[in-house]
Amino acid sequence: MMDFNLKTLQGELGIVLQENILDYWEKYSVDDLSGGFIGQVNADNTKSFEANKGLILNARILWTFSISAVEMRSDDYQKLADRAYTYIQKYFRDPIYGGVYWELDYLGIPTQRKKQIYGQAFTIYALSEYYCLTGIQEVLDWAIEIYKLMEQHSYDDKYVGYIEAFGEDWSSLSDVRLSEKDANYEKTMNTHLHVLEAYTCLLQIWPNDQLKLKLTALINVFLERFIKSDGHLSLFFTRDWVLSGNTISYGHDIECAWLLTEAVQEIDDEDLIEKVRLVAVKIANGFIEEGIDYDGGVINEREGSNGKFDYDKHWWPQAEALVGLMNAYTITKDPKYVDALLKVWSFARKYHIDHENGEWHWLVNREGKPDLSKEKVGFWKCPYHNARACFEMINRIKHVKK
Template sequence: GTMSVVKLEEWRQRIVKELDDTVAFWLKYSHDTTHGGFFTCLGRDGTVYDELKYVWLQGRQVWMYCRLYRTMERFRRPEILEAAKAGGAFLRRFARVSSGQWKCAFCLTRDGKAVKIQRTVFSECFYLLAMDELSRVTADEGMQLEAEQMMEQLIHWVRVDSSGLGRPQLPGDFPTNSMAVPMMLLCLVHQLSEGRGQEVAHKYSELTGWCVQQILQHVQRDGTAVLENVSLQGGELPGCLGRLQNPGHALEAGWFLLQLSAQQQDSELQRTAINKFVELPFQSGWDNGHGGLFYFLDVDGHCPTQLEWNMKLWWPHCEALIAFLMAYSQTKKPELLQRFSQVYEYTFNHFPDADSGEWFGYLTQEGKPALDLKGGPFKGFFHVPRCLYMCELMLDDLLANRD
């Protein structure tokens, strides 16, 4: 109806402006023109308060810059491409800890010396995202090949033998299916196969099925809860670890599954994605008292042991915006647009910083900024622009194809 068109237009305008402002903020403050790569520890006004370079965030910023450059006309600007190339070069030169090895550091000094290595696969995943997207812009086949080789290594670590990650196998440490791992692999398959035709899709089809099945195993308690960690057999794990819920993460998994369901025209997967990974985490994760999504919850109502459990973080709200708008776009069910509106109101009333630009990342339960930084070890140029970018595209599409 007319009302919703007005709303869609209003949202779109704000989102376009926020995306432009966010890109401008990071272009202005985050570039290390001496060593390449990006400063991500940026204070409220953009001041660099720490020069460490976190590999997740380096890879994500390269990916996001290239994606904007490649797919949105107004961002096809030389300074964006140059920064992405310099970031890619920094990663290629320094992220992999020893030459010939695929293991990447988690954190580097400004000039690229390894500070810390995590015994997980995520630095490598974001390295891959950067390489594949950058290779699409530069047509660098060697770089694309490196992304594909990294994918083979990741699959080996996740599905065959994780001993190369350096984690000792301890008798009391049960192997766990952590939601992040199949989600991340599904995201990488999407990245590597997008626009590359049936052959590549076929190459990863078995892996895609495995990722979906691993993600769906997190639906527990007779379908009433999504749990962040389950056993390899898809059962519930004991204790806090087993009862942990991360609503923002479940919502992100939700739109990953929705994206796949559209590609595969799988209406059952679409229904499961919406019911179990969009509606359910929103229901359990929304704070009816103060608004916003909790960071962590315990499915049995115990208090989580994470000190930040009741804080409102920017990224779960980004994921919720994408998830509800995608669910609405696919189904046109008005209650899904209503939820988008609810999350939109909270998000745009609380996270953007009207004084200095960009978004606060970490609010108290009551919605007051608890940390005033714009970037840090885990907040970079990624969740905010990815959300705004995807929502802009979806709103464009809704407005172009309205009844």
């Protein structure tokens, strides 16, 4: 019965991926007026052609259509990937100091030239996937160039880890926040998680001993600094690793569980692999106990200061939960993880997926009502989490033994 449910889920995800996600982005995100992709499309699918264009949105579009072109053998998706690469190279790339800018206006003029390491990492991630699609050497060379800039400027030789952000010329900044809602600390779990993700992908196409050492060090930073004894992640630190706050982000917990497992597969260390697998399962267990609401939806956060829950259901933790729980099932073969992920999917299918207008709603409240003031396409609203979850789940279910 479990295999039947997973196979049914596999089919549903294939349809959602094609008809609800990729078709939507192909139809609504292309900017035929100013080039590249539109900076914002609202919940009712109205296009804001003069919205600023963020690096994260564009890098994630490049990643999404690159993997879509590879997995689905689609010339149309390759054209969109080519479009994304050309735009990023022309407008986001810093020809003087290297790296990529954080934000442009709708005409492609930089409005924030800072070097946010989170954005540099996502560019490496996207370029690595685009290289898998095209095999173009200059794409790989550019990814390696950004990696070396990150190691030169962001890696902390004294305390290890990566400093959050820099100025245009890689000078230090007083405000290193990723977004206005984030605390202003020099080291964050979120940025380290996506450096880990980027380095994993880069190592797969560029076997390099130094990069492997850096990825190993990142894995150990997670085991020693970010993952607490209760299986939750610590989010914000000073440069010398003094923790600030105890907010729990359930989406990041479960995303980390599977990304860390993927990363350690690239390292020839069986002891470290086993250690990470145990941690990934521990995270998944805590996630099931606390992070999934009565209705199957993934809760956004719990404040560490007062223990108050934010019961809003954002789109991306639902997607990450599918993969993180499937990862735990692959490790343990315990059907409770499949049961949990099917409940999450049932919630996402019912409340997050916009079956009428396409894509997924940014968030729904605890009563299941979507917030239609939130955009469908935007600086942070991208096709990466939900499309990636579909690809990951479809491929992982293929390997489930009958």
